[in-house]
Amino acid sequence: MIYSPWLRARALLLVASVGFCQCAIAGDLTPLVSTLMRDEEDLAHVRFADVVHGATGKKILPLTTNAADALFAQKIGRGLDAVLAKLNAKDSAAHQKRRINEVSGVFEEAIKTELNRIEGFTCDFTRTASGTYQRSGYPDLKLTDKASGRVAYLDPKLFDRGSRASPFRTFYFEPKRNTNKILEDAHHLIIGVEHVGKVDGAWRFTNWELIDLTQFHVKLKAEFQASNRELYRPEAIVASSTNTTKAQKP
Numbered sequence: 001m002i003y004s005p006w007l008r009a010r011a012l013l014l015v016a017s018v019g020f021c022q023c024a025i026a027g028d029l030t031p032l033v034s035t036l037m038r039d040e041e042d043l044a045h046v047r048f049a050d051v052v053h054g055a056t057g058k059k060i061l062p063l064t065t066n067a068a069d070a071l072f073a074q075k076i077g078r079g080l081d082a083v084l085a086k087l088n089a090k091d092s093a094a095h096q097k098r099r100i101n102e103v104s105g106v107f108e109e110a111i112k113t114e115l116n117r118i119e120g121f122t123c124d125f126t127r128t129a130s131g132t133y134q135r136s137g138y139p140d141l142k143l144t145d146k147a148s149g150r151v152a153y154l155d156p157k158l159f160d161r162g163s164r165a166s167p168f169r170t171f172y173f174e175p176k177r178n179t180n181k182i183l184e185d186a187h188h189l190i191i192g193v194e195h196v197g198k199v200d201g202a203w204r205f206t207n208w209e210l211i212d213l214t215q216f217h218v219k220l221k222a223e224f225q226a227s228n229r230e231l232y233r234p235e236a237i238v239a240s241s242t243n244t245t246k247a248q249k250p
Contacts, residue, residue: 056183060188061214062212075121076210077210079114079117083208086114088202093106103158107193111156120145124142126142128181137181139154139155139188151186151187152186152187153186157170157171157191161196161206192211193209
């Protein structure tokens, strides 16, 4: 039994990337499935920093209370204040979105724009090791302080007032070798933005919070997936309705 959470994370990643292929070639998935089920129980409370290090070899750096870190956070805060003012304005593009999930992209663009206005900062969407922009997956943005060279990965999250204690999943991280976007030792910060829904037809954003992920804990959920294309294969359909109802023209 491996007791270290960091070693457990490394073991899981090894099983997922190497063991799966070996088992699939051998035609026996039982060892892999058994390991995933056991690891899902064992990896129910692990530091995200250990998962990131196991998957990428990079460290999550804490944001401390020293003067340099405090100034860095303060400058980020100035940019986020401008973002909230911009997104709450009457002409905000956010108000045109029907669902709050659709507003996330607007926030990412606004954060990128406003942080680039801060002296000494450069902010852009994250890239993979090949240099390709990758909008999906964690993290969304990379912020660099040009003077010190320090890097912070930023990931905005919008949440409804009153949902702070919700048990539903709001964060996930998929370790992938080809599309990994964590390429440097860096701060990892969640930008939590609270909203109260639409007021008079306009989204109302009330405040932001900057969350340091140094001591953030996550859990593993082993999951096998398929799409409709794989599910509704013609050769797999054994019965269907005899009469297909077609939509009538209005």
